[in-house]
Amino acid sequence: MTQTITTKLRQSSVSHAAIIWGLRVALVLALLGAWLLGTGPAEVSPLILPEMTTVFSSFISMFTDPVIWQAAGVTVWAMLVAFALAAGVGLAVGFIVSRSSMLSATFEPLFAWGYIFPVALLYPLFLIWFGVGVESKIFFAFINAVFPIAFNTVKGLRNIEPRYLKVGQAFGASKTQIDWHIKPGAAWPMILAGLRLGAAMVTINVVLAEVLGAKAGLGYELQQAANTLQIADSYAVILYLIIITAILLGVMERLLRPRHG
């Protein structure tokens, strides 16, 4: 009896998975189909939508192009450094501020304002203040990312569920032990959310800086390709950028994911 039930369950989960993947494949096919339609019968200008084949050949040839890899290196380096700085400073400042209720009450809104305000608006000013080099890019991304990280860290550490504190108390934890062994664990989901936001901010703003004003990096290559109307190349660079940032974000997610899920 149990055997039929488990086989039935397994079968339904197989067909379920089939539906899910079916839907996804359908979407991809639809997009590719639209692309073919665009370049074919719909006659969309090749300046907007180049032939699929040219984009893919561009993509393949870039894989062995040292210029592209060097640019990718610049971009990835800037993202990693900016995130490390934002996380380091954001977590530290958030932790320190969370220790005192007065500090928290004073600074939490400031961090929130820093997050709400679109720092991107300051970009032209950043360019003349800090130039177009890698440091300027990193600093720009850092400023964008540090606020959500600090804000979420403070919020997480100040809003621990009372029952966990109670358990600590009941089992004889000293104040230091509560601070080091209970609070970080309990606050981690919130802090992690902040780190995710920070990571997104970093990727978005490094690329933004490169596309708008920097002189190196994949964003810059993209700009160049677009400006010289090598549209297929620019599509290919976009694909590389998407893949690379997706990988970076995925790695970060995997490293920081709490084990208990």
Place this chain on the structure above:
Amino acid sequence: MRADSQKQNVRDPALTTEKKTTMQARVRSPAAWSNRSPETRATVYRTLILLAFLVIWEVASGTGLLDARFVSKPSAVLSAIIPLIVDPVVQKALSDTVIAVAVSFLIGSVIGLLLGLALGLSKTLGEAYMPALVMLVGIPKSVFLPLMILIFGLGNEAGIAFGVLLAFLQIAINVVAGVDSIRPQYYSVARAYRSGRVRLFVDVILPGASPGLFAGLWHGIRSAFIGVVIVQMFVSTVGVGYLVRIYTNLFEIDKALAVVILVAVAIILAGTAWGKLEQRLTRWRKVEETRQ
């Protein structure tokens, strides 16, 4: 980031017997500084910090520690604000921006709402496409900027298009989160009372998803604004972003910063007002959360 209600650290009244003594102290000397509410004190400290920052900036620029041509000074920025507000060029830029933001937000929220509801309410669709949506939100959409310029040209349309792109993704993902958070019991109750589809939507889904909706709308507006402004900074000849770019390039830093300050103040005020509005409309939630 959720605009959650703040939970005090330890609410159990019996555990905070120190409160009694503080209350007595409050009665004894009402005017003492230490007895002002902590929120007021925090606001004062914050204002002092901001003022200190402005003073240091002013002095540093004045004495030449910082090059005033690059960073300007608070006095110059402040004095630039009023003439800017009445300047018709600035007013046009502001209205152009507002219109562009409004249009991209409206289009973006329609698309985002439909997409979010579709993925949130249908388990199959959600399971199939959520990873793609999450990935799209995570990657830097600015990669599409040069393409958008190519497609839409140098006018307002590119800004609106980019704003739509940023906005609808934010709204969609927040709507999904909101719909996800509706407790299954509410569905069962509605079904038990045989509520029709429309009733179910209005009475159960909308309120239940409201935090997600509110967060989504707020992030949507913000994203639309960022999208519009970025394009303006980059290429357009209209709008707030354009102003900042022009003033910066002309080294009229005081004006550029004045525009930035105006925008910052407007956004912060809007954000606080929005938060209060959300709190008012979702008051029933607090009871829910504490009972858990």
Place this chain on the structure above:
Amino acid sequence: MTSLVVEHLSVSYQTSVGTEISALKDVNLQIEFGEFVTIIGPSGCGKSTLLHAMGGLLKPSSGTISLDTTVLTEPSPRDAAFVFQDYSLFPWKSVIENVGVGLKFAGGSARDIQEKAAAQLEFVGLSQFADRYPSELSGGMQQRVAIARALALEPKFLLMDEPFGALDEQTRRNLGRDLTKILTDTGQGVALITHSLEEAIFWADRIVVMSARPGRILEEIRVEAPRPRDLSYMTTPEFAELRAKIFDLLEFQHA
């Protein structure tokens, strides 16, 4: 022989609007080592407050809690360890780490903690789940982990706040069956709060019936039947008599 003594305990607190609420009024109670005392009373009668006070988790407005002659002013898990109604395990720690939490706070080598925690897990029958996380366990299993956590410090007394409250009937009975074994083996004194009349009688050497707020002890009822008891005890006339008596006491309060 140690005993946990509650003398003239009163607890009152201020509400947010400033009125004073008296939760417990002049409660006197003594629990001997090895004795199983159940506490039952109407909702809001302060039984949870009483247990929290006994665990050092709140400061009484007046009166004392003492272990023999030493007055307890703060939580002392080696003397009286707490088991919460919602288990309150740390979701970010593994099962075995949770069990070792009290030992960790008390200081001690990592190996020592690991050994003792593993032993307790074995005791409650969950050794194979040592490296899992609380979210992967059912309610009944989580409560067992919580009990193991409390027992890890080898306390003289166990304070249990409606430990079966969140569990279904079936799990309750199974857990109850195991608990009987566990608690008779270790032999500490237990104070257990319950709102179930059956549980109150089944477990207890002595049943403490409380009044509505402000909580006082209405009556203490001895249960003579020797422990550990079989489930069949619940069908005896003695059981029915006790049940009727407690029901009366509680109902009388409501009237």
